[in-house]
Amino acid sequence: MSILIAILIGCLIGALLGINAPIISYTYSSYLAIAIIAALDSVFGGISSVVKGNFDLKIFVSGFFGNAILSILLTYLGQKLNVDIYLAAIIVFVGRMFTNLSIIRRYFLEKWSKGKNKKEVEEDAGK
Secondary structure (H helix, E strand, O other), rough: OOOHHHHHHHHHHHHHHHOOOOOOHHHHHHHHHHHHHHHHHHHHHHHHHHHOOOHHHHHHHHHHHHOOOOOOOHHHHHHHOOOOOOHHHHHHHHHHHHHHHHHHHHHHHHHHHHHHHHHHHHHHHHH
């Protein structure tokens, strides 16, 4: 639960800083975009591992920064070669985000349906 609170606080701080930040130039916007997607992939992976019960902070932090750095390097290399290599990273990261989101969604749906079934059983027992 504390991880979710930390994520929410980080999002709020990022949003507040983003409102007051200067506009990023077009030259660096692709780097920032791919780094954000890589970071979001790590965040969804972290939430998914919390749901599964196998969260490890070292793996999360190393994946967070490792994915962001690798994706920025791929974007840089692609710009030097005049090839959009960063698109491959986007496809992989977004695919993993959807996979992790489906794991999170299933967890909460199962938790919700179990709670609903438990209430129905308690109501039937009370009659």
